[in-house]
Amino acid sequence: MEVFGYRKFRCCPDSAHAQSYYFNGTEYDSWDQMKFIEAYLKPGDHFIDVGANVGLFSLLASSVIGTKGKIIAIEPVPLSVKRLEENIGLNQLENVKIEKVAV
Numbered sequence: 001m002e003v004f005g006y007r008k009f010r011c012c013p014d015s016a017h018a019q020s021y022y023f024n025g026t027e028y029d030s031w032d033q034m035k036f037i038e039a040y041l042k043p044g045d046h047f048i049d050v051g052a053n054v055g056l057f058s059l060l061a062s063s064v065i066g067t068k069g070k071i072i073a074i075e076p077v078p079l080s081v082k083r084l085e086e087n088i089g090l091n092q093l094e095n096v097k098i099e100k101v102a103v
Contacts, residue, residue: 007059007060007062007063007091008087008090008091009054009055009056009059009087009090010054010083010086010087010090012054012083030056030057033057034057034060037057037060037061037064038060038064041061041064041065041069042064042065043064043065043066043068043069044065044066044068044069045064045065045069046065046069046070046071046072047061047065047069047070047071047072048071048072048074049061049071049072049073049074050074050103051074051075051103052073052074052075052080052084052098053075053077053080053083053084054080054083054084054087055073055083055084055087055088055096056087058071058073058084058087058088058093058096059087059091059093062091062093062095062096065095067094067095068095069095070095070096070097071093071095071096071097072096072097072099073088073096073097073098073099074098074099074101074103075098075099075100076100076101076102078100081098081100084098085098
C-alpha cells in the first residue's frame with residue numbers, strides 16, 4: 001500500500017499495521033507520534049528508530065529528512081527485520097542503516 005503520499009509499505013495480513021489500517025481506514029494506532037515526527041524533523045536531520053519493527057516510522061522520517069538525512073533503524077526480531085528490509089528496499093532508501101540488535 002502507499003503511505004505518506006508516496007512511500008510503499010508492504011502490509012502483511014498478520015501484522016498489527018494491517019489490522020490497524022483495516023479497522024481504522026487510513027488512520028494508524030500511532031497517529032500522534034507520527035504527527036510529532038512530521039512537526040519536528042527537518043530536511044537533513046538524523047533519526048533513530050528504536051524498535052523499528054517493519055519500518056513505518058523510518059519511512060515517515062525518510063519522507064521528511066530526505067536523502068541528506070540519516071536513519072538508524074534498530075530491530076532485533078528476525079521476521080520484523082526481514083519485513084523492515086523489504087520496506088526499505090521497496091522505497092530504494094540508501095540512507096537507512098539497519099542494526100539487528102535489541103536495545
